[in-house]
Amino acid sequence: MxxxxxxxxxxxxxxxxxxxxxxxxxxxxxxxxxxxxxxxxxxxxxxxxxxxxxxxxxxxxxxxxxxxxxxxxxxxxxxxxxxxxxxxxxxxxxxxxxxxxxxxxxxxxxxxxxxxxxxxxxxxxxxxxxxxxxxxxxxxxxxxxDRENFGRVKLKKGYLIYKINDLASSEAIGIESLKIAHEVKDLTLEYECYNFLSSVLTSEKKFAEAIDYNEKALKTLDEFKDDPQYFTILKSQTYNSIGTVYMSQKEYIKASEYFKKGLEMEDLISIHPAFYAYIWNNLIYCREQLGEENILEDYQDCLKIRDSMGDLAGIVDSKIKLANYYLSKKDTAYAFRSVQEANKQAIEIKSHDAVNESLQILAKADTKNSTVYFQKYVDLTDENLKQEREQRDKFARIEYETDEIISQKKLIESEKDRISLQRWMILGFSLLIVLIVALWYMIQSQRNKNKELRYIQQQQEANEEIYELMLDQQQKLEEGKQLEKKRISQELHDGVMGKLTGIRLNLFVLSKRRDDATIDHCLQHIGEIQNVEKEIRTISHDLNKNFFSDVVNFIAIVKNLFASIENHSDIHFDLKVDEKIDWEIVNSNAKMQIYRVLQESIHNIEKHANASEVLISMAKSGNDLTIEIKDNGTGFDTTVVKHGIGLKNIQDRLEQIGGKVTITSSLGSGTIIHLIFPI
Known part of the structure; x- marks a missing residue:
């Protein structure tokens, strides 16, 4: 199964x-x-x-x-x-x-x-x-x-307030819960609110309004029938509630009609026998008030049902109604025994209403001690009122203390949020400061890079300018060479060749005549041959001087650099150049970088060394060209002094042409800069 x-x-x-x-x-x-x-x-x-x-x-x-x-x-x-x-x-x-x-x-x-x-x-x-x-x-x-449970909790608080007879407050809570039920469309909560309000209004003797709420409860029940057992219990409960309202008005016929409707709900006795007995007991009471006879057995059967269920509240209710029945039949002994049992059980379950009602019946059943029972009734009523007031005060105190706890909790959470906000603000400001510093650093770095790029660009432009000057000088040199060649060619052609031709023609006569006069005449031209020889030697010497014209031009540029420094300082420059150096095989870029290195080195000597003599030597060693720059300045400690941008530029320039730089210096002993690079 x-x-x-x-x-x-x-x-x-x-x-x-x-x-x-x-x-x-x-x-x-x-x-x-x-x-x-x-x-x-x-x-x-x-x-x-x-x-x-x-x-x-x-x-x-x-x-x-x-x-x-x-x-x-x-x-x-x-x-x-x-x-x-x-x-x-x-x-x-x-x-x-x-x-x-x-x-x-x-x-x-x-x-x-x-x-x-x-x-x-x-x-x-x-x-x-x-x-x-x-x-x-x-x-x-x-x-x-969660508005649904919010309304349900409020309604349950309303039941507690209703039990201490604070009817106005409980009615207000019931109406507020009903509004929530309508808002969330919760039919079960809506029914419970209607049922609760009908009980409150009945206690307030607002019977018409109580009936109205019960009618609304029945309409609400018609909208959900998914659980037949649940529907049966609720509908019978509503019929009982309507019957109770009419019974409170002593309209026992109408009350009986609704109690019967409640009992007629299918399978109620098997689904909820305790509630079946409760409605049946109310119906029996109405029949009694209408003068119907033979109801004792029904009272006793109803009590048996309640007794079998262990329903103490129901047992007390049945025994009180039985006691009233016995009193109406002048059977005070049975009435006394029944109500005395009801009184003990009512005290046991702490049902104040049942205790009060049982004391009233005891006063009627035991007339000898009626004053005692009546006094107990008065004392108990006063005690109940006192307890109700105390209970209201307790509820108010609980409400206040709960509000205080929640207020303190909210205050703590607010303080926590404030501290958290402060921390976030501190963190935010810290991050902002770090960001600003980082941006400032990036901007400064970018500016420095831009300066360096501009410096490199300026150097490049200067290098290009120098290179252009060197090219111009080289072009002028080539033009000078061509002019010189043309001049020598003209001198050879017009001078030497003309003289040799004249001498040849004058000496040609010897092949025809060899007399003394002719010989004497020809001997005069031998001196002319010596003059031609001198002229040729002069031309040859001029050509030999122009053989190292490249050397003369590059070195001249370097010397001009030295001269420009000497014009405004007390430094004397001494330049020694190895004649083995073939400057024609040295490319223009290398010459330009060497010139820049010399310029940077001399600038540093002028600025820092306090030197009076500078010796520059250039020599060829195998396939390498070495340049040594030596000054008699104050020198410096190479282990302490940081290398600046000037030395970095020297190193970068030499790296471009595959060279290296070495600096030797000490305090008071001057400085030697040794450069080497391949030709």
Missing amino acids: KQLYILLLTLILISCNTKDKNANRVLAVTEPMDSILDSPKLEELPREEKIKLLDSLTQVVAKSQNDSVSRFNLILVANQYFYINEIEKYQEVSQKLVAMSAQANDTIGLARGYHYLGDYFTDRNNPDSSYFYFTKAEKLLADSR
């Missing part, structure tokens, strides 16, 4: 009942817990098996992670415990729900736990604790989206 689902439950129950060392082990639940707890088949289980199943599921939740699913499952388990009247276990699970929700900062779960604890203390007839937990739940739900 229960198929696979019952098999699963059986496995869990076997695990719970195992007596070996693994007795406390809980089997893994393969089905989702909410599907187990919400399954209609759960209702088919016997009570004991259902309790074992819920105990096992509680252990599963306790060992699981504290998340929203686990807390929701605790709510389902708590509800099942409540439905089967396992109130103590219901309270334990509710406490667990409160602890887990507080740990997870789950406001809704915490409010639900407080709500359930309020229900527990209501069942245990502890109004102070009940009101305390309902108030805590209400405060948490006030600002939440």
Whole structure:
């Protein structure tokens, strides 16, 4: 009948009942817990098996992670415990729900736990604790989206206030809860509000309004019929409520009609026998007031039902009505015995109304001691009024203290938020300052890079300018060479060649005549040959001087650099150049970089060295060209002084042409800069 689902439950129950060392082990639940707890088949289980199943599921939740699913499952388990009247276990699970929700900062779960604890203390007839937990739940739900439970908690607080006869306040709470029920369209809550308000208005003797709310409750019931048993109980309850209103007005015929309607609801006696007996007892009372005979047996049968259910409140009600019946029949002995039992049981269940009513009947049944009973009645009434006032004061104090606790909590949270905001602001300002510093550093770095790039660009432009000057000078040199060649060619052609031709023609006569006069004439031309020889030697010497014209031009540029420094300083420059250096095979870029290195080095000497003599030597060593720059200045400690941008530029320039630089210096001994690079 229960198929696979019952098999699963059986496995869990076997695990719970195992007596070996693994007795406390809980089997893994393969089905989702909410599907187990919400399954209609759960209702088919016997009570004991259902309790074992819920105990096992509680252990599963306790060992699981504290998340929203686990807390929701605790709510389902708590509800099942409540439905089967396992109130103590219901309270334990509710406490667990409160602890887990507080740990997870789950406001809704915490409010639900407080709500359930309020229900527990209501069942245990502890109004102070009940009101305390309902108030805590209400405060948490006030600002939440769970309006349905907010309205339900308010209504339960209204019931507690109604019990201390604060009818005006309870009516206001009922109306406020009803508004919430309409807002969230919760038919169950709406019905409960109508039913509650009808009870309050009946106590206020506003019978027409009470009937009106009951009629609205019936219309609400017509809108949901998903649970036939639930519908049966609620509808019979509403009929009983209407009958009670008419009974309070002593309209016993109308009251009887509604009590009969309540009893006629299908299967009510099997679904809820205690409530069936309650309505039946009211109907019997109306029949009695209408003068109907033969109702004693009905009273006794109704009492039997209540006695079999252990319904103490119902038993007290039946015995009081029986006592009144016996009094009406002048049977004071039975009346006294019945009401005396009712009085003891009423005191036991702390039903003040029943105690008062039983004392009034005792005064009628025991006329000898009527004054005593009447005095007890007066004292008890005064005590009840006093207790009601005290209870109202307690409720007000609980409300105030709860507000104080919540206000303090909000104040602490506000202070916490303020401190958190301050921390975030400090962190934000710190990050802003760091960002500003970083931006400033980046801007400065970018500016320095831009300066360096501009400096490099300026150097490049200067290098290009120098290179252009060198090219111009080279072009002028080539033009000079061509002019010189042309001049020498002209001199050779026009001068030497003409003279040699004249000498040749004058000496040609010797081939025809060899007389003395001719010989003497020809001897004069031999001197001319010597003059030609001198002229050729002069030309040859000029050509030999122009052979190193490249050397002369590059060195001239360098000398011009030295001369420009000497014009405005006391430094004397001495330049020695190895004649083996073929400056024609040295490319223009290398010459330009050498010139720049010399310029930078001399600038540093002028600025820092306080030197009077500078010796520059250039020599060829294999395939390398070495340049040494030596001054007689103050020198410096190379291990202490940081290398500046000038030295960096020298190194960069030499790296461009594959060279290296070495600096040797000491305090008081001048400085030597040694450069070497391949030709």
